[in-house]
Amino acid sequence: METAARKQPIHLGDHVRRMRTALGVKQAALATELGTTQQNISRIEQEEEVDDMTLERIAKALGVTAEAIKNFTEEGTVFHIQNMHDHSSAGAGVGNCNQHTFNFNAVEKIIELYDALLKSEREKVELLERLLKNQSAH
Template sequence: MNKLDKVKKTHHGHNVRRMREVLGIKQGALAIMLDMPQQTLSDKEAKEIIDDETLDKISKALNVPLKVLQEMKEDPATIIFDHPTFAEGSIGNVGGDSIQYNSPVEKIIELTNEKVALYERMLELEKEKIAWLEKLLSDKK
């Protein structure tokens, strides 16, 4: 087995970690979403193979297709794009001009942020509803 064969292997735990980081979700936050201790999630991210049931829960929490977490391979390009140079969106310098990497991941992050804002608004409405119902109950007594 040569070096490239080793690199192209699927590693569920690394896939979970990479998708979580791309989406800007902290490990602790994902652990809460999955109702598991952070250490358990950390252990899962270190595992090469994660059982399908757990991987399905994680994919739903991250809002990504299960197949992505199951089949995304670690190849040299992925490793390069994980490098901090590309974290800011700059691929390189060609003749003094910076080339921008436009990724669909940016759209996923934007949609996730919109989803968070929606949940926060819904939570605020629920709190108002509870306060209103508590007031009604106290007025009846």
């Protein structure tokens, strides 16, 4: 009897599809970015194995790391987003940019953005009310 838990094999094509979908990118848009067809992206997403070079190209086009695709979790809420801060033109030398990997919970980010938007709207209402009071007073 085996006591060690068996690891489920990674289905990289499925991970590509789920990452692409989570980021709101259509197959056709990814295909255009990679200079291929939507049908080819569909085929890749059905493959269990994806070669490293293809995976790197897809990751770059999606703005994530290949590791983020490989390690995509079932919950799909935590992403490793790679941001490149480059103050020069696109395609400039690698030495001119800083790479950072960020982890975030998408739901928390949505709530955070909603709260900020709500606060901003309340401030606008207060400002408009003050302006109306000032106009009424004159």
